[in-house]
Amino acid sequence: MTTADTTTAPVPTQSTYQNRVADYWNAEENPVNVELGKIDDLYHHHYGIGEADWSVLDEPDPARRRTRITAELHRLEQAQADLLAGHLGPLAPTDRVFDAGCGRGGGSVVAHLRYGCHADGVTISRKQADFANEQARKRSISDKVRYHHRNMLDTGFRTGAYAASWNNESTMYVELDLLFAEHARLLRRGGRYVTVTGCYNDTYGRASREVSLINSHYICDIHPRSAYFRAMAANRLVPVHVQDLTDATIPYWELRKQAEHLVTGIEDTFLTAYRNGSFQYLLIVADRV
Amino acid sequence: MTTADTTTAPVPTQSTYQNRVADYWNAEENPVNVELGKIDDLYHHHYGIGEADWSVLDEPDPARRRTRITAELHRLEQAQADLLAGHLGPLAPTDRVFDAGCGRGGGSVVAHLRYGCHADGVTISRKQADFANEQARKRSISDKVRYHHRNMLDTGFRTGAYAASWNNESTMYVELDLLFAEHARLLRRGGRYVTVTGCYNDTYGRASREVSLINSHYICDIHPRSAYFRAMAANRLVPVHVQDLTDATIPYWELRKQAEHLVTGIEDTFLTAYRNGSFQYLLIVADRV
Amino acid sequence: MTTADTTTAPVPTQSTYQNRVADYWNAEENPVNVELGKIDDLYHHHYGIGEADWSVLDEPDPARRRTRITAELHRLEQAQADLLAGHLGPLAPTDRVFDAGCGRGGGSVVAHLRYGCHADGVTISRKQADFANEQARKRSISDKVRYHHRNMLDTGFRTGAYAASWNNESTMYVELDLLFAEHARLLRRGGRYVTVTGCYNDTYGRASREVSLINSHYICDIHPRSAYFRAMAANRLVPVHVQDLTDATIPYWELRKQAEHLVTGIEDTFLTAYRNGSFQYLLIVADRV
Amino acid sequence: MTTADTTTAPVPTQSTYQNRVADYWNAEENPVNVELGKIDDLYHHHYGIGEADWSVLDEPDPARRRTRITAELHRLEQAQADLLAGHLGPLAPTDRVFDAGCGRGGGSVVAHLRYGCHADGVTISRKQADFANEQARKRSISDKVRYHHRNMLDTGFRTGAYAASWNNESTMYVELDLLFAEHARLLRRGGRYVTVTGCYNDTYGRASREVSLINSHYICDIHPRSAYFRAMAANRLVPVHVQDLTDATIPYWELRKQAEHLVTGIEDTFLTAYRNGSFQYLLIVADRV
Amino acid sequence: MTTADTTTAPVPTQSTYQNRVADYWNAEENPVNVELGKIDDLYHHHYGIGEADWSVLDEPDPARRRTRITAELHRLEQAQADLLAGHLGPLAPTDRVFDAGCGRGGGSVVAHLRYGCHADGVTISRKQADFANEQARKRSISDKVRYHHRNMLDTGFRTGAYAASWNNESTMYVELDLLFAEHARLLRRGGRYVTVTGCYNDTYGRASREVSLINSHYICDIHPRSAYFRAMAANRLVPVHVQDLTDATIPYWELRKQAEHLVTGIEDTFLTAYRNGSFQYLLIVADRV
């Protein structure tokens, strides 16, 4: 494997804020992330989409009920990962993709399995990077899928080396202008960028109380929807498909809310934020021109 | 009817180019626009979307064949108008909408019929404005739907008076920054803007030969896709839904190409442009923030 | 009194967010605002600065202890108001000042008492505007000090009519570009703008958890420090004095934290935010050029 | 000869559009380019300026008439090349110049003959680059004049290495911001940039039908005049001389139109475009500051 | 005469700087301005261009020598005025032109005599405006040529009312962005703007000592050449003709330097500045698009 890499790896974190976020994810062991991943070793850190099979809630056996809910939530988050991955292509096995904010690595595996392509995932959590590389080794794909303990704003990867890249719910930790500048640098002309993200809705106004509660929960800083399009316009990323996934993600949250073994306490805040119009779950697909 | 209007109507055309475009549309009598409109008095000047009923081509009786093809093409363009109108709402009957580049007026009627709202259409063709007002009178909706012989870049209408506005294949005649500044001025905070447009694809590169041929055919100046998002970002219009309609419009063009009584000669150029990737048929839905 | 006013008052609120903020302040009756104001009928909604007289905590008599703490906190917030007002001048009695986000009106009274000038305060809370006007009547200064139930982003006041203007802890509810555009429009050439504000510190990184908790507490959206200077630069407001008041405001919070009759529960969050470097209390004085 | 070159030559074409343009020029064998060049082995791909010797049309002998017309047209295009080259200087033999979009290489030879300087020409047509290098070898100047099969937007040449650079009718194939960024990078401080170009006239309005026909003929994308000055302003290129050559180029087109052995069919379109005010032939001379 | 005027005239000066400049011109009685104007009652405040008749220096009779030098200098400044005026047209007698920084009014008279058009001159010197209006009355053209004691940055004139406008050596007193915004507002679409100005040469570097001496002499603030093109690009003024008049103005200064009765003491500074490359005398002709 030839890595699209520079000799000197840049420093993963540069600010107190980034250290605090890294600490959060180094310590994080939420069942909703860990238990779901165990099902098929695809560890995601994002939410799900699509209609839920509500019958899992009626399951009388408690243990089996928990298992079925867990599986159903994983199915929904896998549907989200598939939707995102589907917009990356077409890609050839010789192509290389960049997974910005890769978490425990599920997204890069999904992309590799679909296209056979090389993948570089980046996270500022050393623990996540190690975990993800271990998973890749177990799958025997570590020659093509590799995770790096780096800062997605300053990867040190080679200019123009990537055919596609994405952020799956990781843009709210960074300045968008710096982020999209880095994506634009890494992508080849005509390359594809995809993001799924929660954004606050400028039509509603400024950040609602619920949005701020989500920010405090995850130590993140959710952007207004307008910020995405402004920063993309400034960085040669041109949208070709934009889809409001808010309605599609509500079943995931309704189901998760009833999963006593998985809830983190933020579920009602999300549901209120989506329903009062202050928050949106958005897919943006763009081309690097 | 209270008109959202200033006392002094601004000058409809200000440049030689605008006069030449106005002359074109004052003279235009293409059957593909006139004949299709006669079916139900909804006169559109845009293309269609959706799968076609190809059986109309097999109709053995020549006159009936022509009639059925005409009806089928009208059905497809009506589907496009409905898609656009569906994104304007919800709207109340007291709301006011702005139809920028209204042509013979079909779009404003569609919006009015769907929402009961007031509509102001604007065109630099005196003949089109007169024709459209005459249609509104025949339908007895001229108290709510009115057409103006004006310049969409400088309407003289009242700031913040509109709940929604759109351009249906009319953005390629104007500078986008001036256009979106006027939409942003006219729309109230939270108002909705929709456009369906042909744009050239920056991923392909600069304007292809086919795009230039379309420009010369219609005396227009097709923008790159990137220009829309850059100008929206600069004018407080934030996309919420973007859809590539290229595949959906190809059946319309394939059918029209075989309609000897309706072809204008530009059909193959459109099909080539769509298929070689240099041209796209795009829907953008945005909010005025 | 000639009001620098247009005939048609603009709409005070335009978004759901603004309505929610207005509801908050219409309902707000925090003792820390109301009780302190009762002392001398100067009702402030901002924090204090300067060294505290800690002996008030040692007061053995409970009622007297409460009174003395209240008075001491009021003295500190008055010191802040005086610092701000001192940077507005020199001003003549014929000059007019604009108090953006005036709350219950204390700041405008302070400015009037110091300079004899006319003052227009603006708040989106109807209750606050009424309360403040009632106070002005009681002081018999309602011919020179007037409060308006309006939106500070769109006041409808006359261009160039103001010699000075300010925001005292009210910028975090609005978009800075819209705000500074309105101040720049209202101020005459050479006019003075002053703000005291909490901002998050870009040197730390993005918004910390504490900053988000403050946002959720007040339904506000605290800006990074950089945003102030960028928006001022774009709106012809040129800083001439900038002062970090973080250290100076900590005694106020330490004292308030121990005032059981006044605490709102957000005190520790503020102290942590200031101390971990993620949050700053800043004074910016700028000239309209 | 020391080449101002990097070790790794960048990819000449990056988009479908560029490939199509390269194909066009690889295939092009228009007599108006080839025959004129044969006269003195200065192969130009641009138009001419100055008053024509109309007596060549009265030549009775058909072969001689063709020869004289060919020579006269070449004289006019040589006059244009000389005008451009005259604005590059003064230059020393040790200076290096960059010919962006060099075609069959005539311009670089003209500059070298005038100043003795080094020249690097760039074209995305492999055939043109080979042809031009062959000509340089024949003239025994290949130690100082060299042609490269590269993309003028991304030459890989050394920063600050050039004393002067130009585009002679080649800017209409590229994005001006990318182009001028590359010129600004390559030119030393105080270096000189010159372009002769057809541009559409914003005073007229948008691109006229004739401009679009020219675009479709050459697969190019003619910019409005305003775009040149905006992109230069953003890239530290400051105009010092601007000249409208429209009237000066009309004799060339009138004469060429009557040269049956040389016409390409686009002649009348050019003449109409120049005369209806929608198109201009412009010289811009600018300094790199 | 219908004046393109608002009912309320804006304040001519708004800053201390402007008052100081106004004081300068209210007090100014330099023979080089007054004596030259007396010849034919065309009072200019700008420099001259073109080759001088040096024989005037050989005139033996002292009085006659002075008279002839005065006349020759006036001929050169008249040549400059004619060059500028020639670029304003074509204009019809019904057209209106705006002379920004009109001084004692010569330029507006020149434009009126050439085109028969209406002219509005603006100066912040009350004395100059009065003098110029008195001259117009003497010529019996005060129904078409009028001078106003106003600020050229905020004229209060009607939007789009002017077919042409200019600054003849008056841009160095104002911010270019404010100036060109006002010209762009006043000019109709397609209108013509012309300026002749001294600018410092960014190719040389920052302002030279000589440029600063000129600034201190006239209390002005000479812009770099780049500033003109950047501010025009931002205000829809597109250059169509740019000419470096530096060489053409040197004879004027050489002659003036030897005119003992006319020198102001700044002559050598100008000559040095022009010759060391730090200063340029520039004509810019632009279209309002």
Added chain:
Amino acid sequence: MTTADTTTAPVPTQSTYQNRVADYWNAEENPVNVELGKIDDLYHHHYGIGEADWSVLDEPDPARRRTRITAELHRLEQAQADLLAGHLGPLAPTDRVFDAGCGRGGGSVVAHLRYGCHADGVTISRKQADFANEQARKRSISDKVRYHHRNMLDTGFRTGAYAASWNNESTMYVELDLLFAEHARLLRRGGRYVTVTGCYNDTYGRASREVSLINSHYICDIHPRSAYFRAMAANRLVPVHVQDLTDATIPYWELRKQAEHLVTGIEDTFLTAYRNGSFQYLLIVADRV
């Protein structure tokens, strides 16, 4: 000592202007700079702040009077250097600072003595760099404090290598956008930038006559105050402390004016400029974010 340096040192001067400035400083031997420095071998090229000990003027012995005045002025300029240096920290001995426009080197020594840090000073005067390095050798700190004959706009130093940087009265020689881009590049995230500068006051208007006289005296080009904040905003430098030192520097100038052995002739111009409001002495402290 590891130098934060590239292998190839860039060219110190690139324009005629820079050469002229370098010549000025190579030739400069003003007693006010040289004599003051001799006192303690801290050679400054900037002005002083703070209240003066006016008793030095009453000293009856002429030689002793001169000595005491010299010492007092040096004390005031040292106070300024200390104020600036105090805002650079805290810094560790392993940190590196960049002194842009270091003159004879006093500032870097002050910073090193205070923090023990490494310092790189840059000046375009070869003589100054040599002098300063010689001083460092005498102090035996040349392993930590080094001066370079370079251009502060293009130092060739390593990206992100500096914890702090400053300009002490040297910004008026350069374009601020280029300068701040270089500081932003050199500073690590969170690094500190400080400048003390004379700026002209936009509130007053454009550059006054006195400002231009100062420009001509020093061959510099004083910026308006607004330019600093605009250029910082564009280059990720966020002010945290801004202080108007105008009043604090007047004693220095009043004293210097009476020091016959030290005056350069510009003293009254400075005093007038400060007092008529057209000129300011400003401290700006900013963070690199």
